[in-house]
Amino acid sequence: MKNSIHLMSTLLIGVAFISCNNAPKNQEKVDKSTTQIEAQPQVEKTNTEEISNPTKVYQVGEQVPNDLVCMVNNAFMGRPQIAVPVNGKTYYGCCEMCVGTLTNDKTARTGIDPFSKTPVDKTEAYIVLMKAEGEVAYFESKENFLNYKKK
Numbered sequence: 001m002k003n004s005i006h007l008m009s010t011l012l013i014g015v016a017f018i019s020c021n022n023a024p025k026n027q028e029k030v031d032k033s034t035t036q037i038e039a040q041p042q043v044e045k046t047n048t049e050e051i052s053n054p055t056k057v058y059q060v061g062e063q064v065p066n067d068l069v070c071m072v073n074n075a076f077m078g079r080p081q082i083a084v085p086v087n088g089k090t091y092y093g094c095c096e097m098c099v100g101t102l103t104n105d106k107t108a109r110t111g112i113d114p115f116s117k118t119p120v121d122k123t124e125a126y127i128v129l130m131k132a133e134g135e136v137a138y139f140e141s142k143e144n145f146l147n148y149k150k151k
Contacts, residue, residue, distance in 0.1 A: 058076065058129050059129070060129050060130065060131060060132055061128065061129065061130075061149070062128065062129055063126060063127060063128055063129075063142070063145075064076050064127050064128065064129050064136060065127075066090075066092060066122075066123065066127060067080050067081055067083070067092050068080065068081065068092075069081065069092055069127055069136055070092065070093055070094035070098055071091050071092050071093060071098075071102060071108065071109070071122045072093050072094070072097075072098040072101050072102060072108050073094065073098070074111070074135065074136050074137075074138075075094075075134040075135060075136060076129050076134040076135075076136050077094055077134070078134075081093060081094055082094065082095070082096075082098070082099055084098075084099050084102040084103060086102060086103055086109065089109075089121070089123040089124075090123060091109055091122060091123060109121060109122055109123075110122065111125055111137070111138030112138070113125075113138065113139050113140045113144055114137050114139070114148055115139060115140075115144040115145070115147050115148035115151075116140055116144055118140065120138050120139070120140045122138055125138035125139060125140070126138075126139040126140070126141055126142050126144070126145055127139075128145055
């Protein structure tokens with residue numbers, strides 16, 4: 001029973017990620033030999049918010065800017081995402097479905113620090129690119145990330 005629930009959850013997350021990923025197919029340039037992901041140049045700014053430098057090349061193990069991460073799919077997207085203001089904080093999502101999820105589901109706005117295993121608000125997290133495919137992790141601090149790397 002637990003296996004079927006886990007499998008169903010994994011499938012649902014996968015379907016949500018695929019359906020939300022509305023970026024062009026060439027959004028990320030991935031060089032698997034060096035595990036770098038290059039963010040694509042910014043096309044437009046969202047409102048008047050300051051946008052991070054989306055032309056930087058990010059390597060696995062580096063901190064990535066909040067606004068280049070879909071916080072529902074926990075994935076580095078390589079370009080500015082849709083800003084979602086909730087309770088005075090700004091979260092980011094890749095599509096309207098993610099906007100709704102971030103607005104209405106508190107659990108989508110919280111990650112679990114892989115080192116301390118404690119919840120962390122995604123807007124306050126030290127976000128790190130964990131895999132060349134774009135997976136990110138949310139740490140309470142840079143110190144927690146460095147301790148996690150030592151393990």
